[in-house]
Amino acid sequence: MSNQIFMLPDLGEGLTEADIAQWHVEVGDVVTIDQIVVEVETAKAAVDVPIPFAGTVIELHGADGETLKVGTPLITVSGGSDADATVSATHERYREEERAGSGNVLIGYGTSEDAPLRRRRTGAAAHTVSLAPSSGTSARWLSPIVRTLARENGLDENSLTATGAGGVIVRADVERALEQPSFTATTPAAASSVDVRIPLEGLRKAVADKLTTSRREIPDATTWVDVDATELFTARTQINNALPDHDKISLMALLARLTVAALKRYPELNASVDTARGEIVRYRQIHLGIAAHTPKGLMVPVISDADALTTVELSQALREMTELARDGKLPPARLTGGTFTLNNYGVFGVDGSTPIINHPEAAILGIGRIIDKPWVMNGQLTVRKIAQISLSFDHRVCDGGEAGGFLRLFGDYVENPISVLGRL
Incomplete structure (x- = not known):
């Protein structure tokens, strides 16, 4: 069994890059074919990306907020014995769904793995994804932008209620905490009202x-x-x-x-x-x-x-x-x-x-x-x-x-x- 690298697929509409908005898996997690592993944000919309391989996550090629080019490595997983045959069958199922008008729309194909990318669309087939954290790890994490927003306002990450998938703390969680009457700044940065820099991206x-x-x-x-x-x-x-x-x-x-x-x-x-x-x-x-x-x-x-x-x-x-x-x-x-x-x-x-x-x-x-x-x-x-x-x-x-x-x-x-x- 060899490791398999899944490249960021062609996103269609002439798009050449995407920002990583939120990983749904981490190193050590076991993934299945068609599982949504990451949400990326393009210049057009947010898109869920499914993986065409089954195996164990070896490496995530990019952190939250990082911009990746189409055709560059996105995620590496350990291979399964029948992975290639299963991927081919998956591709054929996607093509049949599109021909049958099921509502599952193919945006395009990756440059190396020919993996279909499913747009998020009402009526598309649902995916059940297990996001339980691996043993000894915590699923509570922040994207760089959200983490910065929390820290600039003096919020303790451990005090926030996470509503994102898999226990992820999202921007809405931070904003909700800031709106609470009991909120008081706990860091010198927040108390002195320092400037907040928000990346102009996505x-x-x-x-x-x-x-x-x-x-x-x-x-x-x-x-x-x-x-x-x-x-x-x-x-x-x-x-x-x-x-x-x-x-x-x-x-x-x-x-x-x-x-x-x-x-x-x-x-x-x-x-x-x-x-x-x-x-x-x-x-x-x-x-x-x-x-x-x-x-x-x-x-x-x-x-x-x-x-x-x-x-x-x-x-x-x-x-x-x-x-x-x-x-x-x-x-x-x-x-x-x-x-x-x-x-x-x-x-x-x-x-x-x-x-x-x-x-x-x-x-x-x-x-x-x-x-x-x-x-x-x-x-x-x-x-x-x-x-x-x-x-x-x-x-x-x-x-x-x-x-x-x-x-x-x-x-x-x-x-x-x-x-x-x-x-x-």
């Missing part, structure tokens, strides 16, 4: 890079207008009264539907600029990105072919995306390919914003909070539900006339939504 680095590119390459401008959203709420109530409980639609779904309707009238905003070829690319389909704040930071999951979906289908897609984003399980493929982004920054309690365009798209539509305000209607002062909407757009793609026309049309749809919601 998803946060990807977001920073994209926003920096947007500001550097796109000559953007922003326009905004106040709209009366009272009838939008009325329309939602009327529609939901006619639907079964499992099909009830959200307000965000209505806004997404109105966005798609306005883009059909102004297709020049559903576009991007191909700087290498000096061309404006106007897309036939609308792949709608929804800016979302998640525990891992800003993400923009994409609803593909949103223009082909009914309002109910849009609402169902949004509900699924929200659950996956909240659980940190959005697969990389759901975070790419957008052609236009909708940003509901009103959930943060703000009225307006000048959102940065999600490069390489040409525009982003923003929705502020919807609140009761005085409003003149038919010459009479009354109270209505008012929101400020804004549009940041690439001035290379369209001028203020087209941008203003799109925003005004969208505002008209918000004020009279029934006119465009005939097909549910």
